[in-house]
Amino acid sequence: MQRSLRMKKEIADLVKNPPIGISCWLSGDESTLNELDAVMFGAEDSPYAKGTFRLKIHIPDLQFLTQIYHPNIDTNGRICLDILKMPPKGTWKPSLNVAAVLTSIRLLMGEPNPDDPLMSDIAEEFQMRPEFYFKTAQDWTQKYAMESKPTHP
Template identity: 50%
Template sequence: MAAMRGRMRKEIAMLESDPPFGVSAWPKDDKIDQLEAQILGPDGSPYDKGVFQLEIEIPERYPFEPPKVRFLTPIYHPNIDDGGRICLDTLKMQPKGSWLPSVNITLQYKGMNNQVCIAEFSQEFVVPVEML
């Protein structure tokens, strides 16, 4: 728990001093293991001008386990389910995913922002057309 808290303090300071474009994040109720975030829909995408709220739960074993991220703002996207869960390989443990302890929250936000822009139809949340 102490390792997670120390790392999160550094990552939150990094987010505050040099946030990724279109992303803001802050601790929820001053809890370092719960964050709230806001990302802007990428320019030129179907989500352009959209503002999306997210919640992030940091597990005790972070960075050896990925954070749990969920969209609070409803969004229609093939890689985000109706509960707001994001199908992003970098948020899953190996071997199914590609989570690495060296990845920080800032890089995750960049990945989520890119995910909103790109529909990856090979991911598990996509419903096959024949089932519609």
């Protein structure tokens, strides 16, 4: 019961005051409060600028549906971020809300963490050949994140 009330409040807050560059909504009706869809817009100062990236949230899991060239996001859309991992390896806390998690993922897009990669080859490229990484990330954004603009109901 408490979880349902919390999720209803979080979803209402997300709709009323969405984080900058993020839109999130229920995937279905209120019977599936743990299933959300989100759209994240690439920050202007990143290789993901003007891109629209779709995410699927099935609490507690998050996944990119849009292909993205990033050291901390693998080809299946899984995300490596400390707040998504349980302690002792991660820093997840029950007090984190969906908006905070989505904001952290958007920040990660602009500031990759090559020291904790899911894609070691991309992390190495990010560190050793940043201009090539930036160009490839821009190319993937053009190819995968700009073809169609998803909308929500």
